[in-house]
Amino acid sequence: MKTIFLYAIIAFIAAGCSALRPSVHEYTILPSTTPHVAITQPINATLKVSSTRSIPSLASTQLYYLKNTSRIDAYLYSKWSDSPSSMIDRSLTSSLQNRQLFATLLPATSSASADLILESELSAFYHRFSDDSKSEGFIDVTYRLIDSKTKKMIASKRFVILEPALSADAKGGVDALTKAVQHLSENITDWLEAVGKENLWIK
Numbered sequence: 001m002k003t004i005f006l007y008a009i010i011a012f013i014a015a016g017c018s019a020l021r022p023s024v025h026e027y028t029i030l031p032s033t034t035p036h037v038a039i040t041q042p043i044n045a046t047l048k049v050s051s052t053r054s055i056p057s058l059a060s061t062q063l064y065y066l067k068n069t070s071r072i073d074a075y076l077y078s079k080w081s082d083s084p085s086s087m088i089d090r091s092l093t094s095s096l097q098n099r100q101l102f103a104t105l106l107p108a109t110s111s112a113s114a115d116l117i118l119e120s121e122l123s124a125f126y127h128r129f130s131d132d133s134k135s136e137g138f139i140d141v142t143y144r145l146i147d148s149k150t151k152k153m154i155a156s157k158r159f160v161i162l163e164p165a166l167s168a169d170a171k172g173g174v175d176a177l178t179k180a181v182q183h184l185s186e187n188i189t190d191w192l193e194a195v196g197k198e199n200l201w202i203k
Helices: 002-020 084-099 170-198
Strands: 025-027 043-049 062-067 071-080 102-106 116-129 135-147 153-164
Touching (some): 043 084, 062 170, 071 170, 084 102, 084 170, 153 170
Parallel strands (some): 025 071, 043 102, 062 116
Antiparallel strands (some): 062 071, 116 135, 135 153
């Protein structure tokens, strides 16, 4: 009888602790719905957007914040619905489609061949805090445009995007990083259009 009573107490305490534990909030970054003006003459080439590679820690769904330029921690009760790389890829693909920059746009999962390949490496995707307690969404990623036939790099550019956060919490970080991803996609699309003009693909 005492054993049963003891188990009942333990179960009651466990249930109470579970009820007091905050729920985990899951966030995502959706592609921007803002319409873009398509260019008058798209690049007559097929582009494949390769999956963005990232450092191991950013391959997870953890929502990280960065303090004192080197200390990285994850929010306990907030996380992403997908990896930062996947959310960036979706946003960029949507931006390229809206602008209709290339004659054909292929996802990384496609088995079809492409004239050009866009590779990328993600180095930072954090809610970054400065010494004066201000914070911002911080993205650091490098893109390379490759000629699939010659395997030579046509152009390369590093993008560092900073977007002020309105609050010093997980929600503030999510909102800032969402805006940063949208700006990143727009900047990459503009860069690819400029590369097209430089290489006489766009007249």
